[in-house]
Amino acid sequence: MSAPQRKPSTDVQKDASMAKQKAMIDGNFDRLGNVKNTGEKVSYTFVPGNLNELIMCFDMVGNYPEINAIQNGLRKKSGGMIMEAEKWGHSEDVCTYVKADIGMMRKGNIGPTGQPIPEPDILMLSYTGCYTFLKWFELLRHDYKCETAMLHVPYTGDGVITKAMTDYVVKQLKEEVIPKYEKVSGVKFDIDRLRENLAHSAKAEDDFVWVLESAKNKPSPIDAYFGGIYYIGPIFTAFRGTDLAVDYYKTLRAEIEERIRKGQGPITPEGEMKNEKYRIVTEGPPNYTSMREFWKMFYDEGAVVVASTYTKVGGTYDFGFRHDPSRPLESLAEYCMHCYTNRNLPERTRMLETYINDYEADGLLINSIKSCNSFAAGELMMMREVEKRTGKPAAFVETDLVDPRYFSAANVKNRLESYFQMIDQKRRAGV
Amino acid sequence: MATREEITNRCQALYDDLDFTAARKWKDAEPGRHVIGYMPMYVPREIIHAAGMMPLGILGGGDQLEVIQGDAYYQSYICRIPRSTIELLLTDRLDFVDGMLFPSICDVIRNLSGMWKLLRPDVYAHYFDVPQNYMRDVGGEFYIHELNVLKEDLEKISGNKVTNEALKNSIELYNENRRLTRKLYKFRADYPWLAPSSEVYLINRAGMVIPVEDHNILITDYIDAAKQEDRPKRDNSRVVISGSFCEQPPINLIKSIEISGCYVVDDDYMLVNRWFAKPVPTDIDPMQALSYTFLEASVKMPSCFEPNEDIKGQFLVDLVRETNAEGVIFAAASFCDPALLERPILQDVLNQVDIPHISFKYAENTGQMQPIREQAGTFADSIKLWS
Ligand code: SF4
Ligand code: SF4
Numbered sequence: 168m169s170a171p172q173r174k175p176s177t178d179v180q181k182d183a184s185m186a187k188q189k190a191m192i193d194g195n196f197d198r199l200g201n202v203k204n205t206g207e208k209v210s211y212t213f214v215p216g217n218l219n220e221l222i223m224c225f226d227m228v229g230n231y232p233e234i235n236a237i238q239n240g241l242r243k244k245s246g247g248m249i250m251e252a253e254k255w256g257h258s259e260d261v262c263t264y265v266k267a268d269i270g271m272m273r274k275g276n277i278g279p280t281g282q283p284i285p286e287p288d289i290l291m292l293s294y295t296g297c298y299t300f301l302k303w304f305e306l307l308r309h310d311y312k313c314e315t316a317m318l319h320v321p322y323t324g325d326g327v328i329t330k331a332m333t334d335y336v337v338k339q340l341k342e343e344v345i346p347k348y349e350k351v352s353g354v355k356f357d358i359d360r361l362r363e364n365l366a367h368s369a370k371a372e373d374d375f376v377w378v379l380e381s382a383k384n385k386p387s388p389i390d391a392y393f394g395g396i397y398y399i400g401p402i403f404t405a406f407r408g409t410d411l412a413v414d415y416y417k418t419l420r421a422e423i424e425e426r427i428r429k430g431q432g433p434i435t436p437e438g439e440m441k442n443e444k445y446r447i448v449t450e451g452p453p454n455y456t457s458m459r460e461f462w463k464m465f466y467d468e469g470a471v472v473v474a475s476t477y478t479k480v481g482g483t484y485d486f487g488f489r490h491d492p493s494r495p496l497e498s499l500a501e502y503c504m505h506c507y508t509n510r511n512l513p514e515r516t517r518m519l520e521t522y523i524n525d526y527e528a529d530g531l532l533i534n535s536i537k538s539c540n541s542f543a544a545g546e547l548m549m550m551r552e553v554e555k556r557t558g559k560p561a562a563f564v565e566t567d568l569v570d571p572r573y574f575s576a577a578n579v580k581n582r583l584e585s586y587f588q589m590i591d592q593k594r595r596a597g598v
Numbered sequence: 599m600a601t602r603e604e605i606t607n608r609c610q611a612l613y614d615d616l617d618f619t620a621a622r623k624w625k626d627a628e629p630g631r632h633v634i635g636y637m638p639m640y641v642p643r644e645i646i647h648a649a650g651m652m653p654l655g656i657l658g659g660g661d662q663l664e665v666i667q668g669d670a671y672y673q674s675y676i677c678r679i680p681r682s683t684i685e686l687l688l689t690d691r692l693d694f695v696d697g698m699l700f701p702s703i704c705d706v707i708r709n710l711s712g713m714w715k716l717l718r719p720d721v722y723a724h725y726f727d728v729p730q731n732y733m734r735d736v737g738g739e740f741y742i743h744e745l746n747v748l749k750e751d752l753e754k755i756s757g758n759k760v761t762n763e764a765l766k767n768s769i770e771l772y773n774e775n776r777r778l779t780r781k782l783y784k785f786r787a788d789y790p791w792l793a794p795s796s797e798v799y800l801i802n803r804a805g806m807v808i809p810v811e812d813h814n815i816l817i818t819d820y821i822d823a824a825k826q827e828d829r830p831k832r833d834n835s836r837v838v839i840s841g842s843f844c845e846q847p848p849i850n851l852i853k854s855i856e857i858s859g860c861y862v863v864d865d866d867y868m869l870v871n872r873w874f875a876k877p878v879p880t881d882i883d884p885m886q887a888l889s890y891t892f893l894e895a896s897v898k899m900p901s902c903f904e905p906n907e908d909i910k911g912q913f914l915v916d917l918v919r920e921t922n923a924e925g926v927i928f929a930a931a932s933f934c935d936p937a938l939l940e941r942p943i944l945q946d947v948l949n950q951v952d953i954p955h956i957s958f959k960y961a962e963n964t965g966q967m968q969p970i971r972e973q974a975g976t977f978a979d980s981i982k983l984w985s
Contacts, residue, residue: 298704
């Protein structure tokens with residue numbers, strides 16, 4: 168049943184957009200590593216519910232601890248950092264992003280690219296969709312003793328965003344977040360600057376959604392999970408609201424238009440995936456420490472991920488949300504509340520069901536993350552629901568984000584192979 | 599008057615009863631009565647009461663419930679309380695419950711609210727958000743809105759209008775409940791040999807499943823009865839338990855800590871019974887009163903943000919000093935994010951003032967007490983040795 172094996176290559180094949188993105192991310196690490204000389208102030212924040220457009224209004228450079236953990240995971244550095252944090256009393260049971268971050272700090276705060284990560288001048292605790300965030304920045308604040316701005320983003324427990332919820336977030340922006348940023352940066356808040364940034368965001372978001380939805384083509388020109396991780400990079404982090412991001416998504420879109428025109432499949436680390444056999448929807452984050460190995464288990468079998476929920480943690484743009492310069496603060500509030508893990512389980516389930524139908528997928532694969540309750544608690548229930556509603560088979564694998572101890576390649580591979588067989592059987596049975 | 603033993607036996611029976619017979623009986627006693635379940639950590643029970651309903655605290659299935667179906671809903675790396683709670687639901691033990699509230703304690707309980715909606719679309723299931731911003735005009739206003747939403751929802755279910763007068767009456771009853779619970783804790787801290795931790799636990803726990811009016815009498819009776827008895831005072835070490843605010847340790851574990859030579863002089867079990875450090879005022883608008891008291895007088899626990907780093911964790915030091923405790927036992931449910939993520943900060947704060955501590959994890963169905971007994975025993979001995 169396997170597609171012809173390719174020889175594993177050592178170099179990841181890169182498109183122009185990938186190179187562009189790498190330069191952007193490296194540039195931000197350079198900027199962070201250089202603040203001693205430039206005097207720039209540093210703001211730490213999270214991907215879900217990040218307020219990049221606002222933070223840029225204060226001329227600050229953004230550091231994203233989750234991204235550091237990911238980058239350290241991809242470079243196989245996170246394992247040692249996690250163990251370092253555990254040595255300092257952090258439980259083996261909790262989120263490994265936090266421990267990778269704290270371990271990095273304890274080991275001298277040298278970032279993934281080898282440059283120093285500066286201490287924060289402000290921690291922007293955007294409490295959006297994940298309880299761990301609350302503790303994470305309390306832990307960092309305990310060490311750094313720095314200013315901390317708390318933004319409580321109400322969870323959409325009843326599946327709706329009410330006016331009271333939006334008003335609450337906007338008030339916090341006005342009375343808590345903006346004053347603290349003005350104080351730390353010494354820069355006065357200018358709402359027109361925010362509007363301008365938001366307009367950039369909306370432009371990039373249009374192209375980003377187009378890219379995600381290109382997976383509706385057959386064959387899909389993108390992989391919306393493994394490849395998707397690269398596509399979300401700029402829009403989920405320090406670049407949303409910049410010209411650079413607008414430009415990046417324009418380039419990316421053009422590349423993908425070209426792929427569609429040529430009828431090509433997605434680019435993988437070993438070149439183009441030629442024979443699309445399975446179209447899969449995924450729920451949950453990936454594993455970063457063995458990402459290439461994990462991805463290979465898919466493309467070797469001709470499996471492409473056509474939609475994933477992970478690429479919605481920093482915003483569910485494909486369900487219509489856009490940053491809106493005409494309602495700047497309200498729009499930021501709504502953005503936060505729209506993030507994937509801030510949606511209740513029935514909504515998350517509905518999203519998966521919609522993806523299976525709209526992307527004509529063969530089934531659902533859940534990669535459940537051992538140390539992430541925000542995603543994982545309830546995933547088994549979601550799996551059953553989606554199976555019931557769509558009649559498509561689902562499978563469940565368990566790994567971790569950045570803790571290499573919890574990636575068992577043999578187990579995952581077995582699971583995946585039986586899953587693909589199950590899809591074959593269903594097809595033969597005409598289901 | 600009932601004896602101490604009779605009172606604790608009654609509470610033990612309530613604790614053992616996984617069918618919630620007392621609450622069922624309360625509901626059946628009059629037509630039109632309703633029961634609203636709630637998970638840890640805090641819900642404004644006053645509003646439920648003022649709607650003529652009974653709040654019912656659901657704290658999982660303990661060590662006596664065989665979890666069969668619940669395990670199919672949760673991976674092994676998620677704590678146990680949600681799976682045993684699902685088991686209670688799927689085995690119809692909660693079939694008399696007219697609605698469920700899921701407070702914003704962590705992502706597991708949060709997501710459980712959605713599972714409830716999917717499993718029982720016909721039953722009211724509400725994620726109850728509390729503010730993490732403590733300014734009256736920001737978090738306070740948002741919270742008043744949430745309280746009113748809850749009030750309206752409960753009015754619909756009960757068919758009863760929640761009047762300000764009813765709310766004030768309920769606030770008074772719960773003020774009394776909190777006052778009595780604090781009195782019980784103070785009594786135990788002063789005379790731990792007269793009020794063993796396992797008994798105080800059962801008295802406290804009874805408040806989850808019986809009407810507040812009964813619970814107020816129960817606490818008073820217990821304190822009165824316990825005072826009358828002469829029980830031997832041991833040379834135990836005085837400890838505070840921290841981290842057990844959600845999934846509950848089995849009662850045998852609570853007993854084991856005591857048997858190993860510790861007097862537990864404070865803990866964080868069922869914080870809802872003592873959530874406010876001061877009474878909720880009854881001379882202002884009730885929703886404002888509930889909201890502002892929440893902002894300004896809530897207990898400190900990991901699910902609530904502490905805006906002031908200077909006092910982060912200080913509550914635990916204060917508690918140790920107020921109760922003359924000699925050490926802290928961090929006892930957290932396995933995989934409990936709030937307890938386990940908070941722990942390093944609290945440990946650091948204790949280290950700075952040389953308060954000794956140990957930590958272990960448990961599950962609600964932990965059966966092996968020996969390791970915990972040994973650990974707590976060694977801790978108690980070392981406190982005696984070094985103090
Ligand atoms: S969403 Fe999951 S992985 Fe991300 S910080 Fe929260 S617990 Fe950790
Ligand atoms: S035990 Fe901890 S993690 Fe589990 S539901 Fe309770 S608070 Fe959440």
